[in-house]
Amino acid sequence: MASENGLNALVQQAEQLTADITEASGELPHVHRNLYQIHEAGQRLLEKTAGVRDGKADVKAAILLGSRGFDVPKLSQKLESLNAAKSLEAIEPVWETDIEGFLSNERENTLLAAIEQSRKNTFAEAERSQWLCCEREWEEEKEMILNSLVGTGQELELTRDSEVYRGSPLSMHGRSGLDAVAMAYAREVFVRNEAKLQGLTHSLITTFHQASIAFPNKSVHDCWSLVKALVDIPSLPPAAHTLRSSPSLQLPLLSQARHHLEHRYLEYIRESVHQSLAQAQLGGVPGTFQLVRSFLHLRQASSIPGLEDGCVEGQPVWALAFYCLRCGDRDCALATISRAQSCVEFCGYLREYVQSQDLRLSHSSETRLRLLYKRTVRTSTDPYKRAVYCLVGRCEVADSHPDVCSKTEDYMWFKLSQVSCEAPDSGHAPSVDDLTLSQLQATLLEEFGETYFNASQVPMLYVTVLLLSQQFEAAIEFLSRIEHFQSHAVHFAIGLQELGLLRLTESPRSRLLVRDSGGVHRLNYARLVISYTRRFSQTDPREALQYFFLLKGMEGRDGHDVFSLCVAELVMESREFALILGRLLPDGSRRPGAVDKFLRDTSELTAFVAAQAEAQGLYEDAVRLYDLCKDHEKVLTLLNQLLSSVASSPPSPQSQRDRLQQLAVALADRYKGCGHSAPHSLAHIFFVLLDIMTFFDHYHHKREDQALEVIQQLKLLPLVAGETVEQKVALFRTMEDEVRRCLPDLLLASMSLLYSQYCGTNAPSSRPGQQDGGQEAVRRKLRRQARTLITFAGMVPYQLPGDTNARLVQLEALMTS
Structure with missing residues (x-):
């Protein structure tokens, strides 16, 4: 009671003190000290605290160590006398004088150095292999991406309608990826292949042209008509692409291009005249002259100011001559000029031009006509006269004559007629005033280009220009960049390649269109076809x-x-x-x-x-x-490796093990019935692995008796009486790696089966004092087999996993306990 009163009094005093502080001014009085005074106070507190702590530490150390017989003061003096720096300085190097120790040390160092170097080499080789694999995969992926791109080096416009990347083709769920146009082309390719396989001749361009009649786009059919006309050359050589720079092939192609344009223009004039027969006043002898005269009557050519040298049957003579040449009837143009009295001088030049095989004047005549043009005709106000002079004498090749060549086809016909492709034995020396085919090609493709011809709006017109100028590769590459015309571009390439006219790249990995060091454009034909087939x-x-x-x-x-x-x-x-x-x-x-x-x-x-x-x-x-x-040897080699990795896995439907087992069983049945060409050793391993899989099937399905019967028939483990461990170890040395890899799981499964049977024999008897019926003998046999498996696991030259050994010993110990 007295203690409680004392505590209560202390509590009351503490509460009274707290109340007094609270009722004061509200703050404790401040202590004002400078930095020096604060430092001194801190030092004093530190000395007091350190002294107390050191004393307590000495006391605790004396209590703890003194009970064990240690003298703490002497131990402290010894520790303070130690000087590590002086001790290390006093150590002298001691050289190895023990030969055996020295050699042992060197051997260990050599082994460690070899292991370290091998480790470094292994990591370096693994890293190199990884980078090579990544590089190869990236090259394949890059090739696939490039094959799927719409353009080749051009800036891509990613629109909703343009399918830029087709690297992961969409599943069509049974629907064909070919539209009507592509199906029509594919049918003709199929007919071509059938004919080629049967040794028959077949013209792909002809069949493609016939198929294009049904296409909804008429410009595509017109383009096929042009291609058909271009290649309609007798005795075209098989490797025609090697002659593309030679006049022997350039001249026939130029001639075919002119004939095509002339025939189209003649049909155009005929349609124009027959649509307005009353106004055209067509009459007289049928022929080109009457058609041209009626056409000029429709166009009212006689009212054009500045025309010279009179008229023939009411129409300007130079206009009649020009349009007769434009329609390809040069004899009619000559007859027209001959009827004009003021054109006698030019009539001789035109006759020589018409009668020449290559529509080219002799060198002397061409020189005189060019001089005549420069002196008098160049300043003429008659555009048709200037055009006819430039056409026959190949003058002023830079002039495009917009007054008479208002359309692209007219311009192309005029320029193709002026192109000079002279053979070495033609007698014509090259001149700076001549227009070569390469110059015309560079003008059309590089100087004018797609922008000039508005190729994005009228692509087939630009393709026609390139085809007429024998730039087949550039035309195909341009057309392949347009989504709706890709199939046409591919089949233009197929048709021309069938005749050997395309210049191809050396590597199928290059870009679609490549320009070599000689300025020649080459097409990657393989990439074009492969990228097209990715669609379907x-x-x-x-x-x-x-x-x-x-x-x-x-x-x-x-x-x-x-x-x-x-x-x-x-x-x-x-x-x-x-x-x-x-x-x-x-x-x-x-x-x-x-x-x-x-x-x-x-x-x-x-x-x-x-x-x-x-x-x-x-x-x-x-x-x-x-x-x-x-290749049965390769089959069994791969299959043995696969079976070895999944043999011990639990069977489950649709698993890799289930698929491999079904495949292996089917192959085993066929090989047994029909034979095979694989080595006997591979076949033996294959059938052993099948038996091992059968063992594990029984094991996982708890069919213990069947599993033990299979493992005993395999004779891989010392489970049968009369078989020694040494025999099985010797047999194991001759086994292949595929069977060896199954050993840990075989040992564990077999030991588990023995332990399960051992537990089954430990069932108590139904009657007290009844004999066990020989179960003790069975248990002794099972323990003996378990001990044999442990001995075999220890003697076999194979590094078993640590948990496998532990599990085996544990099961064997449970059977002996």
């Missing part, structure tokens, strides 16, 4: 094969045939192995695939596709493909 290869693999056959014989990546590369890529992307490459029936016979039509022996192609699948890590597909080409 997933939905129409048979049609894609038809286009790939066009590339057969071209050298691709790593020296492989482009056809084989394309088929391999098609098979791996579409997964249509049986459809494209065929399949094997249970009796060993082969059902042909779509590719059999193009190859007599498909085994080489199938082996190439299998190698591609193996390189990509698709081992299951590679096994099926190697089996298809009857």
Whole structure:
């Protein structure tokens, strides 16, 4: 009670003190000190605290260590006398004098250095391999992206209607990726391939031209008409692209281009006149002259100011002569000029021009006519007279004559008529005043270009200009950049390549259009066709094969045939192995695939596709493909590796183990019935692995008796009486790695089965004192087998996982306890 009263009194005093402080001014009085005074106060507090702490520490140390027999003061003196720096300075280097120790040390250092160097080399090699693999994959991805791009170096316009990237083709769910136009082209390609396989001749350009009649775009049909007219050359050489820079091919192509333009213009005049017969006043003898006269009457050419040298039948003589030449009737133009008395001097030049085979005056006549033009005709007010002089004498090649050549076709006809392509034996020396074909090509493609011809709005007009000037590669490349005309561009290229007229790039990995050091444009034909087939290869693999056959014989990546590369890529992307490459029936016979039509022996192609699948890590597909080409050794080599990795896994439907087991069983049945060409050792491993999978099937399904029967029949483990551990260890040394990798799981599963049976024999008897019926003997046998497995695991030359050894010892210990 007294203590409680004392505590209560203290509490009351504390509360009273708190109240007094609170009722004061509200703040504690401030202590004013300078920095020096604060520092001194702090030092005093530190000394007091350190002294108390050191004293307490000494007391605690004395209590703790003194109970164990340590003298704390002496120990402190010894510790203070130690000087690490002086001790280290006093140490003298001691040289190794023990030869055995020295050699042992050097051996260890050498081993450690070798291990370290090997580690560095391994990491460096792994890093190098990784970068090489990444680089190869990126090159393939880059090639696929470039093949899928709309343009080639041009700035892309990503619109909603333009499909720029097709690297991941969309699934069409059974629908074809070919529209009506593409299907019409594909039908003609199929007919061409059938004819080629049968050794028959076939003109692709002719059939493409006929198919284009049904196309909704008339300009496409007109372009095919131009291409058909250009290549209508007798005895065109097979490798015509090598002569593209030679006058022997340039002159016929120029002539065909002029004839085409002249024929079209004649049809245009005829339609214009027949649409206005009353106003045209067509009459007289039928022919070009009457058509041209009526056409000029419609255009009222006689009212044009500045015309010279009179008229013929009421129309200007030079206008009649020009339009007769424009329609390709040069004899009519000569007859017209002959009827004009004031044109006698020019009539001789025109006669020589008409009678020449290449529509070219002799060098002397051409020089005189050019001088005459410069003296008198250049200043003439008659545009038709100037145009006829420039046409016959090839004067003023830089003048485009806009008064008489108002349309692009007129301009092209005029320039093609002025182009000089002289053979070395023609007698014409090259002149700076001549217009060469290369100059005209550079003017049209580089100086004028797409902007001048408004190619984005009228693309077929620009394509026509390029085709007329024999720039086939540039025309195809331009047209392929337009989404709605890509199929036409591809088939223009196919038709021209069929005749050997295209200049192709050396590498299929280059850009679509390449300009070499000589200024010649070359087309990547393989890339063009492959990028086109990506649109429908997933939905129409048979049609894609038809286009790939066009590339057969071209050298691709790593020296492989482009056809084989394309088929391999098609098979791996579409997964249509049986459809494209065929399949094997249970009796060993082969059902042909779509590719059999193009190859007599498909085994080489199938082996190439299998190698591609193996390189990509698709081992299951590679096994099926190697089996298809009857490379049984490769089949069993890969399949053994796959089976070894999944043999001990629990069976489950649709798993990798289930798929591999079904494939292996089907192959085993066929190989037993039809035979195989693989080595006996591989076949033995294959069947052993199948038996191991059967063992694990029984084990995982708790069929213990069947599992033990299978493992005893395998004779891989010392479980049968009369078999020694040494025999099984010697047998294990001869096993392949595929079987060795299954050993840890086999040991654990077998030990688990023994332990399970051991536990089953420990069931108590139903009657007290009843005999166990020989169960003790069974338990002794099981313990003996378990001990044998432990001994085998310790003697076998194979590094078992640590948990495997621990688990085996644990199970064996449970059986002996």
